[in-house]
Amino acid sequence: MLVGVVAFGAWYKLFREVPQQFDTPAEDFKYGSIGNETAEGVPFLIWTVLPEMFPEYLPGAGGYQSLGFVQEKGRETPIGFSKKTVGFPRIGFNCAACHSGTFRTEPEPARQTVLTAPSTRADFQRYARFLAAAGADRRFTEDNVLRAIERRVDLSWLDRALYRYIIIPRTRDGLREQQRRLAWMNSRPDWGRGRIDPFNPVKFHQLRLDPAKDRTIGNSDMEPLWQMGKKSGYSLHWDGLNDNLTEVVLTGAIGDGATSLTGEAPSKSLPVDDLKRIEEFIKQARPPEYPFPIDRRLAASGERTFQSRCASCHEFGGKRTGTVIPLEEVGTDRNRLDMWTREAADRYNEYAREYPFNFTRFVKTNGYVSVPLDGVWLRAPYLHNGSVPTLEDLLEPPGDRAKHFYRGYDVYDRKRTGFIHQGAEARRLGFEYDVRVPANGNGGHRYGTDLPAGEKRALIEYLKTR
Numbered sequence: 001m002l003v004g005v006v007a008f009g010a011w012y013k014l015f016r017e018v019p020q021q022f023d024t025p026a027e028d029f030k031y032g033s034i035g036n037e038t039a040e041g042v043p044f045l046i047w048t049v050l051p052e053m054f055p056e057y058l059p060g061a062g063g064y065q066s067l068g069f070v071q072e073k074g075r076e077t078p079i080g081f082s083k084k085t086v087g088f089p090r091i092g093f094n095c096a097a098c099h100s101g102t103f104r105t106e107p108e109p110a111r112q113t114v115l116t117a118p119s120t121r122a123d124f125q126r127y128a129r130f131l132a133a134a135g136a137d138r139r140f141t142e143d144n145v146l147r148a149i150e151r152r153v154d155l156s157w158l159d160r161a162l163y164r165y166i167i168i169p170r171t172r173d174g175l176r177e178q179q180r181r182l183a184w185m186n187s188r189p190d191w192g193r194g195r196i197d198p199f200n201p202v203k204f205h206q207l208r209l210d211p212a213k214d215r216t217i218g219n220s221d222m223e224p225l226w227q228m229g230k231k232s233g234y235s236l237h238w239d240g241l242n243d244n245l246t247e248v249v250l251t252g253a254i255g256d257g258a259t260s261l262t263g264e265a266p267s268k269s270l271p272v273d274d275l276k277r278i279e280e281f282i283k284q285a286r287p288p289e290y291p292f293p294i295d296r297r298l299a300a301s302g303e304r305t306f307q308s309r310c311a312s313c314h315e316f317g318g319k320r321t322g323t324v325i326p327l328e329e330v331g332t333d334r335n336r337l338d339m340w341t342r343e344a345a346d347r348y349n350e351y352a353r354e355y356p357f358n359f360t361r362f363v364k365t366n367g368y369v370s371v372p373l374d375g376v377w378l379r380a381p382y383l384h385n386g387s388v389p390t391l392e393d394l395l396e397p398p399g400d401r402a403k404h405f406y407r408g409y410d411v412y413d414r415k416r417t418g419f420i421h422q423g424a425e426a427r428r429l430g431f432e433y434d435v436r437v438p439a440n441g442n443g444g445h446r447y448g449t450d451l452p453a454g455e456k457r458a459l460i461e462y463l464k465t466r
């Protein structure tokens, strides 16, 4: 009997799930769980004290905000982080960590946050490296972590014991394990702000492919998730590796650690209903309007150029919009395409065979998707690897596009249509982008580069209206 009580107590303290409540779908998108706290979540209290214990592993002051995450007033976590109690409060990240962006119209006014916009500032690799460095640091001891926690909150004797004997040591082991699991990153170029390698982690972890036999670099720019309802039937992801939104949403969550299929964690399934709500939210979301005046006459003349030169690939309903354009034709950097292999596609289609959310639509393609250009002003830097900082650059022949710039500063550049990417502030806050680094190539996509300067200006003016 006593054993039963202890066991129940431990279960209650370690695994009892408390459902979250949100007033609006937007709040849910910002702070809701996608189910990764159990398997990959960091205990909330430990997560909170790590930036003050190890500030030297962060890129600047301000804790997690220095990694590009947006903190709203009165919230315990930045946007994109969910606090969920599974026994004890844990932190996981969600879709909004990468799929919500910011911009400022001037350096001074507060930044505006746009849910479903691609993040240009989040540095996930630094986040992972921060946690790993903290976990590996010899100052990460039961005493030190507990002392930092107890400066903030009072723990009961039972909680103190749980933290000391179970939660802190387990977290340290987990962070060290994570560091080993991500070691493959260290032999490849950095992702930088606003980019991740989306599928190599999945290939090497969930799909159990061997990183030692794989030299691919998948570094790619975040994509917007607005108006996903209008993209039904389109190939999704930069290379079009799947054309089914439900599968892409579920595997988005798996890629972020919501997998329990490996049997390591107590819960055995994805939070399919929560993810369905996210799918509905992104189907309806709308891109924001361009925040500065637009010259409507100029835009009208640019629309004619768009119709003749771009619409077949980029207009909703265009003949080739949402389809894969072969690499030989579009000519952009091939690394992201090569990262996704036929073997990976086959394994993902096998992965969840015995589960209610089976996957069948993964494919290997031969190019990149001609994406609809809705909200294009806020999608900078452009192309799948974010190699072209502004629309003005994109309409220049590749040799004349910026070769060296900074990504991750969010003050808008009205002259060139993109974010300010040179100068002291951009350098201070941004990630240094060099197009000569492998997978950073800015070649290809020569469409419109031969237009006279006046027509290019008009075309860009028109693009601001989309």
Ligand code: HEC
Pocket: 034, 093, 094, 095, 096, 097, 098, 099, 124, 195, 196, 198, 220, 221, 222, 223, 224, 225, 228, 231, 235, 236, 237, 238, 239, 245, 248, 249, 250, 252, 253, 256, 278, 336
């Ligand atoms: C760690 C960052 C990150 C997180 C978290 C994340 N994504 Fe993404 N997402 C990306 C990147 C980067 C791409 C483009 C990847 C590629 O194809 O190279 C992408 C692509 C997509 C696409 C394809 C869009 C299109 O038009 O083709 C969808 C849909 C999507 N994500 C949904 C989600 C959902 C839903 C979640 C939460 C369950 C999520 N993502 C979580 C980074 C992220």
Ligand code: HEC
Pocket: 238, 306, 309, 310, 311, 312, 313, 314, 320, 325, 330, 332, 333, 368, 369, 370, 371, 373, 376, 379, 381, 382, 383, 384, 385, 394, 445, 447, 448, 449
């Ligand atoms: C034959 C099809 C095709 C035509 C025509 C075409 N594009 Fe593209 N476009 C693509 C493809 C494919 C991509 C994705 C390439 C990549 O990311 O490597 C792309 C990407 C883009 C992007 C980047 C989107 C983002 O979110 O980063 C912009 C902007 C763009 N095109 C503008 C234009 C304009 C303007 C024109 C007309 C002058 C045009 N394109 C003509 C196929 C086309």
